[in-house]
Amino acid sequence: MPVTSPTTFRTTYAEIAAKAGVSRATVSRVLNGDDRVHSDRAQAVIEAANKLGYRTNRAARALSTGRTGQIAVVIDDSPAVLTDPFWGVVLAGISRVLIVHDIHSVLMISPLESEDSPIAHYLEGGDVDGAIFLTVHQEHVVQSLVKKGLPVVVIGTPIDLKSEIVYVDTDNRLGAELATKHLLSSGCKKVATITGDISAVAGIDRLEGYHAAHLSLGIEVNEDLIAHGDWSFENAKTLTLRLLARNPDIDGIFAANDTMALGVMAAIHERGRMVPDHVAVVGFDDNLMAQTHRPGLTTIRQDIVGLGAAAAESMLSILQGETPAPKILPTELILRESA
Amino acid sequence: MPVTSPTTFRTTYAEIAAKAGVSRATVSRVLNGDDRVHSDRAQAVIEAANKLGYRTNRAARALSTGRTGQIAVVIDDSPAVLTDPFWGVVLAGISRVLIVHDIHSVLMISPLESEDSPIAHYLEGGDVDGAIFLTVHQEHVVQSLVKKGLPVVVIGTPIDLKSEIVYVDTDNRLGAELATKHLLSSGCKKVATITGDISAVAGIDRLEGYHAAHLSLGIEVNEDLIAHGDWSFENAKTLTLRLLARNPDIDGIFAANDTMALGVMAAIHERGRMVPDHVAVVGFDDNLMAQTHRPGLTTIRQDIVGLGAAAAESMLSILQGETPAPKILPTELILRESA
């Protein structure tokens, strides 16, 4: 005979059935919302369950149904990712939606290098009903999981496999366009940009938005004003110093994220120039630093909670057998002092 | 007949047993490390299992043993908490340790208001073998879970129930002493402090460290130099302006966290004074902003990954029936430009 739960003693269907004077199957029906049961009996079952403080045993249900009621949330185990406050908020968005559907989020913090890394095995092993990826470096690994039938949603646009992977993302292109347009239409004559890592889709899209803004306003893009950054503060600062040295008349800079925008401002300051009087600056993300920095950073806010929520909803949709289309979430220009 | 797993088809003991020519129970024995099995047979079982790509069905195991192999990680669902990069790193620390022991972390992002909030029920329900709390506002809720037999570890020192709750924390007191001593011993004559929220233990301890530093150097504490903050940027800035107005000769400030230290520096700057030339500043946490801000913030670094790891280890210890003592992790002074 196996041991019983070490912590709590749980009440089972048997007890409820006894108290309500029905069979265990009827208890199951009632508790799972099957309406093919007489309302008085159903009532009796519900009362008995409440009185006994019943909590469903997920392990037993999982064993029986083959569904665990759990979704893996996979995060890359690198300091750069984990220290980004972004992810905590995304997690909250995911968790809030899933918990309403009684689905738990299992955290998997691990590098997903190859198709037979431990985490890939976990995911295939049936411990979870699906997986949401918060960062994807290895698209083929994700793809192989999809092919094995695992429901997968990715946060961020895939580079190659857009058509094969369900994803959600922020509208980086339009957000960047918004930012750049704001600079151009508020009097800046020469607007430069520090791009993100353009091997990432977000980096590419934000650069495209910069182009799109110029195009729609009929302004020629000067390639000399585009500096390729890597999302980091230091690098952005260096690039800005170089830009300003070559083009002293730059009067606006769009940085592809807030961290770089701070680097940009640091550089401008170091050159003895003022933000926004001499050079206006717009960032992207609206993170905590954008809010606390002085002058306050004008930036593009993403709906981060919404991103998580959208991913969770796509997952639910997949679990119901559908194939949801990619979701692209809108952004918003937040005006502060820097532009 | 119940449905089979919708995603993957798993290999079971039955198949392994067939391939290895033994019974299912023998397979169980071998796979659970019972040494009362002939080594050649054991070998055959292991080979068969590997060849078939066996993955243990956690639901079945959980049902049989009453243990789920899952630990809940409970985070308060508030923007202030979720946007703090701190927690992502703590999570990584927890997860890395637990996964080695084949234990999964289930994320529960939710306010834990009362003893019968949904999350409390989840935790009692047996879905997890224990819970690690990342923030505790409601100690009595935690206590009631402990009393019901749920293994619990709290990150951060409890206010009232130190003796009843297993916890891990950073050595806030000593860290603050280190910070203050650095200021005092590097030439500052008049060192003020902006405390954290002193209804939190971390706030209290960091203030105590400020006192301790003065005491050990034989310097009288001037109560007028202590301003009670709330961890926030804006508030710290306001308080600093007030401090400087009243005591223009302040030449050092210890802020109880980095965010406030930035507020302090903003205020100093606004008063037209320089950091560190006129006023030196030390923070606490060593977060990203401390690193990217110019001038770089001298601060106290906590071992955040270590904090998570320590919590996980305490949890493992409880699961083995022990009662681990509280663990207090050391801090380190990180020298940058601000002091």
Next chain:
DNA sequence: CCGGTTGCGTATAACGCTTAAATAACGAAA
């Protein structure tokens, strides 16, 4: 040399839930 251990493996009963199949209950139609 025999009854009583010991060692090892097999068979089997849980664990709590779901669900297909069997049965009972109940009207309505004949």
Next chain:
DNA sequence: TTTCGTTATTTAAGCGTTATACGCAACCGG
């Protein structure tokens, strides 16, 4: 009143593990 067709319930068979009870040898001391 009997019978058929529905619908409401129960019975029972798993889901994949773990752990106990049991059987069968070989092995020991008396």
